[in-house]
């Protein structure tokens with residue numbers, strides 16, 4: 001096929017969504033992925049849980065690991081008050097290029113910093129480069145085997161502090177067993193599993209919310 005799936009997702013947004021209307025961007029992507037082609041967005045069902053956690057935390061600084069086409073970036077950014085922002089990391093340059101256009105179409109570019117690079121390389125520079133003290137909320141949705149090492153790296157870099165909330169996608173499907181074991185057994189995290197379904201399917205999946213309790 002000539003175009004990539006992310007390119008077809010962007011086209012669906014440009015056809016169906018209204019510029020400056022984040023909800024219409026979300027609706028257009030969900031409709032396309034439910035009725036045309038499945039894609040690895042967090043989706044509408046888990047997305048509603050993500051929304052409720054963002055509203056509960058009302059974060060000033062959010063870190064998203066794994067942008068893909070920017071669907072969850074838009075979901076998060078649309079709920080942020082003026083002055084709050086989400087830094088989103090994407091390793092794949094093709095995904096990043098599409099995400100920039102999706103975020104721009106939603107009109108939320110002022111609340112989003114998209115960084116291209118590998119999480120393991122970028123995280124150590126976060127404090128210095130973005131003047132971030134610590135993150136209020138981290139949404140993990142990138143390589144599943146990077147959830148645990150990147151969580152430990154965030155701890156080591158002092159980017160996670162008492163009260164920071166980690167919200168992890170796909171803890172059942174594809175699954176992140178080592179991460180789950182860590183946050184559920186560590187005395188320094190309070191963890192809760194939100195049972196749901198893999199985006200646009202009937203398969204089980206869920207989000208794990210873990211609150212850092214401090215040292």
Ligand SMILES: O=C(CSCCNC(=O)c1cc(-c2ccc(F)cc2)cc(O)c1O)c1ccc(O)c(O)c1
Pocket residue numbers: 040041042066091092141142143144169170173174198199
């Ligand atoms: O794809 C990646 C890894 S980053 C995306 C992580 N996310 C997932 O993998 C992910 C996967 C699934 C899922 C997939 C197939 C199933 F059968 C069931 C579930 C669902 C999700 O919600 C996800 O978030 C990448 C990186 C750099 C590159 O250069 C590159 O070509 C590719």
Ligand SMILES: [Mg+2]
Pocket residue numbers: 040041042141169170
């Ligand atoms: Mg995911």
